Amino acid sequence: MNAAIPPRRANGGRARILIVGGGITGLAAAHRLRERLGDAAEIVIAERAMRLGGKIHTVDLAGRPIEAGAESILAARPEAVGLAESVGLGGDLVHPTGLTPALSLDGRLRDFPTGTMMGIPADPADVAAIADVKERADSGGPILAPGADMSVGELVRTHLGSEILDRLVSPMLAGVYAGDVDRLSVAAVMPGLAEALRRHSSLTEAVAEVKRPSEGRTRAKERVFATIDGGLGRLITATSAASRADVRLGMTVRELRQTPYGWEVIAGPVPDPMRIEADAVLLAVPASPAARLLRNVEPEAAAALSGVAYASVALASFAFEDIDLPEHSGFLTPAGNGKSVKAATFTSRKWPHLGRRRTFLRVSMGRLGEEALLQYDDADLIKTALRELGEHLGQRVPEPVAQRVDRWGGALPQYAPGHTERFRAAREKLRARPGIAIAGAAVDGVGIAACIASGQAAAAEIIAQLAPESD
Ligand SMILES: Cc1cc2nc3c(=O)[nH]c(=O)nc-3n(C[C@H](O)[C@H](O)[C@H](O)COP(=O)(O)OP(=O)(O)OC[C@H]3O[C@@H](n4cnc5c(N)ncnc54)[C@H](O)[C@@H]3O)c2cc1C
Incomplete structure (x- = not known):
């Protein structure tokens, strides 16, 4: 056994905090720890990838920085923009053009109705052109009892009918979660709506309440999202630099155990393992590695994590010399149309900073249960993407000048009904063991802003737990 990182006592008394996972959650946590603890802590990030x-x-495509993974941050909530500003990227935030996505339905691209929440209308008239709404008679009592949850599918089907679910809500949610509406929790994917449903007996009234702009919350549509000129990778580099963490790339953490003086992990390659001791460990990895690490520490938390399913997606990105695109930021499509493409983003239409010299476009394929798609070779995925793109656009798609394929196995966690409550209970159990926290997309929300909030909250929790000791 190779004890390359010695225990805290041999470390001049500085607390060592080990963050497992160097995605945005782990980096946001490292940054928050550094902000709050200064040099009083040694922060180590162990990241499996290189x-x-x-x-x-x-990544680079035809000389421009494009996103092979996540492409935008939610600017309507403060965490992502706040992090970008505090690592010196505030001046590089850029916003989309304000074009809206289309809905590819009945063989043509149609405007996505405005005024909906994930496709659920506040007024059935807003979506009448797309779907026949069958609003259920008001039962008088609130739709969700305190602490109760249900799937988005059940909610919308029961209260507004299946046409709106299939034609509007399902494509919208597939765009974000690549998921199945009948397995996605209302409380976890639309927490604001879930709260309103605990007061309202009508779904449309609950949506209207959530969508009603409160004072100071009104934002121009195009200001709801943002990215960074040069790519979101710059947020990663700048956050890592500002955190001054000791970053260990290519280091998989494989075992975690509590010791009388803190925590110990076994990391690195199986034939040459390394023991790392730490005062606190923050797990910012997807559900299945987190579950494996917690199995012998806190079985209830491990079981909650094991229950989180993931959808996988494949992305095909293209640069075209010239392609005729409609005045939209992209399109979404309903499930069950026998097609692989679930959405497309007209990247250079959506993001003005990419310039007009070439047209960049990205096609997203695969939903929950369609993992086999990831086994197709690049040429097949490109062919499928271009053929289906042509069908949706109603034109022959020209030969791209550059292209690439990215496969994201285990891309997007699916929060099943009861998710929020299960993790509240799991965290409660974990709190009995000071110096351990879980964070990230597996638990607290898929979006980058939610992941940053989750990493920051886990950092605060660890600081609170270490504080009595570091006095
Ligand atoms: C294709 C795609 C498009 C998306 N688009 C958007 C978007 O436009 N906007 C948005 O807000 N969100 C988007 N998302 C979601 C968002 O990108 C993710 O939810 C978020 O980045 C997850 O961050 P994370 O740090 O929690 O997890 P991850 O990014 O998964 O990071 C976890 C890290 O842990 C490492 N790791 C795993 N196991 C171990 C181990 N045992 N030891 C050490 N390290 C380990 C992994 O290598 C990884 O680097 C998208 C996601 C995908 C896949």
Whole structure:
């Protein structure tokens, strides 16, 4: 056994905090720890891959930085923009053009109705052109009892009918979660709506309440999202630098155990393992590695994590010399149409900073249960993407000047009904063991802003737990 990182006592008394996983969650946590603890802590990030960023990965295509993974941050909530600003990238934030996505339905691209929440209308008239809404008679009592949850599929089907579910809500949710509406929890994927449903007996009234702009919350549509000129990879690099963490790339953490003086992990290659001792460990990895690491530490938390299913997606990105695109930012498509493509982003239409010299476009394929798609070779995925793209656009797609394929196995966690409650209970159990925290997309929300919030909250929790000792 190779004890390359010695225990805290041999470390001049500085607390060592080990972060497992160098995606945006782990990096946001490292940054927050450094902000709050200064040099009083040694922060180590163990990352399995040979690069930081996880699902955020900016690459070059035809000389421009494009996103091989996540492509935008939610600017309507403060965490992602706040992090970008505090690592010196505030001046490089760019916003989309304001074009809206289309819905590819009945063989043509149609405008996505405005005023909906993930496709659920506040007023059935807003979606009448797309779907026949069958609003259920008001039962008088709130739709969700305190602590209760249900799937988005059940909610919408029961209260507004299946046409709106299939034609609007399902394509919208597939665009974000690549998931199955009948397995996605309302409380976890739309927490604001779930709260309103605990007060309202009508779904449309609950949506209207959540969508009603409160004072100071009104933002121009195009300001809801943002990215960084040069790519989101810059947020990863800048956050890592600002955290001054000791980053260990290519280091898989395989075992975790509590010791009388803190925590110990076994990391690195199986034939040459390394023992790392730490005062606290913050797990910022996807559900299945997190479950494996917690199996012998806190079985209830491990079981909650094991229950989180993941959808996989394949992305085909293209650069075209010239292609005729409609005035939209891309399109979404309903499931069950026998097609692999679930969405497309007209990247250079959506993001003005990419310039007009070439047209960049990205096609997203695969939903929950369609993992086999990832086994196709690149040429097949490209062929499928271009053929289906042509069908949706109603034109022959020209030969791209550059292209690439990215496969994301285990891309997007699926929060099943009861997710929020299960993890509240799991965290409660974990709290009995000071110096351990879980964070990230597996638990607290798929979006980058939610992951940053989750990493920051886990950092605060660890600081609170270490504080009495470090006095
Ligand atoms: C194709 C795609 C498009 C997306 N688009 C958007 C978007 O536009 N906007 C948005 O907000 N969100 C988007 N998301 C979601 C968002 O990118 C992710 O939810 C988020 O980046 C997850 O961050 P994370 O740090 O929690 O996890 P990850 O990014 O998964 O990072 C976890 C890290 O842990 C490492 N790791 C795993 N096991 C171990 C181990 N045993 N030891 C050490 N390290 C380990 C992994 O290598 C990885 O680097 C998208 C996701 C995908 C896949």
